Every structure is written in C-alpha cells, then in structure tokens.
C-alpha cells in the first residue's frame with residue numbers, strides 16, 4: 105500500500121520534543137455535572153410510547169433536551185429491556201417523600217396518568233448539560249445516554265491529532281524565529297520575549313518583534329510591538345521601531361495583489377469568526393486571519409489587544425504567572441467578548457523556558 | 462491628613478505625601494473637558510470616547526480613539542493619552558512611575574480590559590517600594606458593557622495579579638448619561654438599521 109510508505113517517511117521527521125495542548129474554555133474542560141432523578145423499568149414494552157407521551161405531559165424535562173428519555177437496560181438477566189426517566193428529584197418539591205423512597209403512586213398523581221407497564225422506580229444520576237467534548241460525552245454516557253454533536257476539531261485537538269508532522273515542522277520554524285528575536289532583544293537589555301505574526305494561508309511571516317518594555321515605553325511588550333508592526337505593513341503604525349532593528353514587518357508593496365487570508369475553521373466556533381468585512385483594499389482588517397507565535401503566555405493587556413486585533417490563533421511556549429490565556433484568565437474564550445480565538449500552549453516549551461532562565 | 466506643624470515641605474517625599482485625590486468639583490470640571498473631547502471625536506466620525514490625564518492640575522495627555530488612522534486596534538483614547546504622558550516624562554526627565562502614581566485619568570467610558578491592564582502596569586515601580594496610595598487613578602463616565610475592564614466584564618484594577626503592576630481605584634458614573642448619549646448617536650449613524658444601541662446599561 106502506497107500510503108504506508110508515506111507514513112513511515114513523515115514519522116521519521118515527526119520527532120518533536122514538545123507537545124501541543126489546546127487551552128479550552130472552562131466549560132469544555134469541566135467535569136460532567138449530574139442531577140438526581142427517578143427512573144423505572146418498563147416491564148410491558150408495548151406501553152413504551154404511551155408512557156413517553158404521559159411523561160412528556162407530566163414531567164416535560166424542558167431544561168434537559170439532551171437527555172434521551174428511554175435507555176436499554178444495561179444488566180442482562182433482568183425481566184425488562186428498557187428503562188425510562190420519570191422525573192428529577194427537584195420536580196417532586198412539595199411532595200412528601202420519606203427517606204427518598206418513592207413508589208409509582210407518589211410519582212403519578214391520581215387521575216393524571218397511571219404509569220401502567222412500569223416496574224418499581226429507582227434512583228439515577230443524569231447529566232445536567234449536553235457534553236461539549238468527547239471525554240465529557242464518554243463520562244456523561246456512563247450515567248445516562250445523552251445527545252452529542254461532536255466537534256471533530258476539538259476532539260482532535262484534545263488528542264493531539266490536530267496538526268500533522270508537516271504542520272508541526274512549520275510551527276517549529278515560526279517559534280524558532282520568535283526565540284531568535286527574543287535573544288536579540290535580550291542582548292539589548294529587554295525581557296527575553298519574542299513574537300512572530302504569520303499568515304497561515306500562505307505561511308508568510310508578516311511581522312517579527314521582541315519585547316521593548318525596558319526602553320522608552322514600558323507598554324511595548326512583544327505582542328504590542330507585533331500588532332504595531334502589522335499596522336506598519338498596512339500603511340499605519342504608531343511607534344518608532346528604528347531603534348530596534350530586529351523588529352520588522354512585511355511591507356505593503358511586498359504583498360501579492362491577491363493577498364489570501366484564510367480565516368479557517370475555528371476550534372471554538374463564535375459569531376465573528378467569519379471573514380465578512382475583514383478585507384479592505386486586498387488587505388485584512390488588522391490581524392484578521394493571522395496567527396501569532398509568542399515565546400511566553402501573554403499578559404492581560406496583550407491578550408485583550410489580540411481580541412481587539414481579531415487574531416485567529418495564538419501559539420505560546422510557556423505559561424506566565426499572571427498569564428491571561430490559560431493561567432489567570434482565558435480571555436480568548438470569554439463569552440461576553442465579541443471576538444474569540446484559539447490558543448495552543450507547549451510549542452517548544454523547553455527551549456523557551458531556557459530563554460527565561 | 463493635615464501636615465504636622467514644623468514638617469518641611471521641600472522634599473519629594475513630602476510632596477508625594479501631600480498629594481490628595483481631587484475634590485468632586487474638580488473631578489466634574491475635568492470630566493466636562495473629557496466630554497468635550499468625546500464630542501469632537503463624534504464630529505470627526507470617530508468613536509466618541511474622550512480622556513484626559515491630569516498631573517498636578519496640568520493636562521499631560523489628552524486622547525481619543527485613533528484605531529482607523531493608525532490601523533492599530535490598540536490605539537484607544539487611553540493608550541494615546543498614556544503615550545503623551547510618557548513622552549512628557551522623557552522630555553522633562555521625570556520619573557514616570559512617580560508621575561503616573563499622581564496622575565488621574567478622566568475618561569467618558571469605562572476603560573476596556575486592555576487599557577485597565579496597561580494602567581496597572583504603569584504603577585509598578587512605586588508598588589514595589591510600598592508607596593501605594595488610595596488615589597482614584599481612574600474617574601469614568603458610563604460603563605463599557607462590551608469590553609469593560611473595571612467591573613463590567615472583568616475587574617482588572619483590583620484582581621489578584623501580583624506580577625502585573627499595582628491595583629488602583631476607580632470611580633464610575635460621572636456624567637454617565639451624556640457619555641452614553643454620545644455613543645448612541647455614533648452607533649445610530651454608523652448603522653441606521655441596528656435594532657439596538659451597542660452600548661447599553663445592563664438591567
């Protein structure tokens with residue numbers, strides 16, 4: 105088989121010392137929250153659809169659309185094949201249930217529905233929310249079946265399968281550039297932090313910068329420097345970077361006429377990931393569609409500057425004590441904000457840790 | 462605190478100790494000017510946010526949003542004003558940490574998360590010397606529900622961030638209605654079909 109040989113080739117160059125991890129929102133990482141509920145075996149399966157109808161009226165479970173009302177019985181050698189959720193424990197508020205022991209007559213008020221065909225009710229725990237990731241889905245299914253719309257990107261990212269060897273090799277070269285910039289900045293008395301902005305559609309480097317905070321402006325962190333260098337490349341810009349020869353940008357003239365930007369398929373879908381309105385005169389609006397490689401986790405100011413700049417993805421190597429992309433905050437996933445971006449950490453972690461020591 | 466009789470007033474330390482937060486009347490006066498800057502911005506088709514940085518009764522920085530002109534999305538009014546103060550410090554050979562510690566920012570809209578973090582970072586040096594004061598570094602008008610870093614979305618001035626400068630105080634709500642009106646006017650003009658204003662008060 106031909107692909108076999110190809111595989112072997114890529115495996116040979118895929119020996120990377122670093123491991124890349126997505127920095128997901130807290131909801132995506134959290135444990136499955138469970139709710140107490142009552143279920144009962146369906147003894148007479150002919151009654152199943154009738155029972156479903158009865159319960160939909162009596163206990164609609166409107167807040168739990170992800171819960172499958174009926175499941176097949178997990179244990180073999182029982183007298184029933186199916187089990188059904190009757191209600192949540194909290195639905196019984198006001199009903200007198202001593203010691204949590206309930207009978208069918210407690211759950212089915214007289215005259216409203218009868219529950220014919222059911223066996224003795226029992227206690228279960230069911231997932232409170234629809235799972236967002238495969239690990240959450242697997243954990244939730246242990247308790248009770250739920251619906252799940254898998255985001256392949258997130259699953260691949262969590263399993264470290266999102267980037268192939270070729271992509272990883274490219275990512276490494278971009279981070280190497282950032283490290284080189286950090287070293288050159290350090291020689292000028294700056295904090296050893298470097299950053300590179302890349303157009304992932306063409307793999308062009310748009311800007312390379314290092315931290316300049318120990319110069320005349322204490323706010324010139326590497327990320328802020330890069331954002332301004334991108335602006336220069338688009339005919340704007342604010343700061344005088346002449347003093348720092350190792351901070352440079354790709355100039356307006358050198359962009360090809362049909363400058364491609366690929367907004368790509370986001371890991372964390374949000375309203376504004378679309379590229380509509382992003383391209384002005386053939387150039388993107390600020391950093392739209394671009395990726396940032398930075399040797400250490402950005403601070404609050406820089407992380408929010410990247411929200412304002414509409415960056416697509418951030419790759420960083422090491423965490424910072426007050427970092428805002430995973431450590432102290434996850435600004436890139438903050439619900440209230442109007443732009444979100446993907447973040448991966450760990451790229452060339454060891455090399456970048458050496459920089460800081 | 463009244464200075465004790467007999468204490469000298471000539472040293473820098475004494476000058477720093479004598480610094481007091483501005484009185485309400487004075488705050489109103491500066492905010493009036495910040496609103497004027499915001500109005501000018503509106504007349505020039507820019508997001509109507511105006512700000513002033515005042516040090517010892519002197520305006521060292523005055524800014525409005527410059528994102529469109531510079532193609533740099535970080536050029537908010539506050540960042541523009543901060544750069545002017547830094548330049549002033551450079552020209553006068555003044556210690557910028559000392560200047561920022563005694564500078565009050567008047568801004569018509571609550572600073573965003575980025576600007577709030579920038580203001581924190583500028584207070585670093587004196588914090589290390591344990592000279593933190595309770596001076597309200599920021600006096601603002603209306604809340605910024607979309608990006609606000611001083612309570613609306615995050616609370617950067619007082620969060621526990623030991624490596625990110627020093628905490629600072631904020632006072633909000635000065636002439637908030639006028640500041641909101643300006644923004645509403647701007648967004649209405651920008652998108653006449655917009656069903657709602659983008660800046661509104663959370664109820």
Ligand SMILES: [Zn+2]
Nearest residue numbers: 325402403406
């Ligand atoms: Zn930063």
Ligand SMILES: [Zn+2]
Nearest residue numbers: 537572573576
């Ligand atoms: Zn701002």
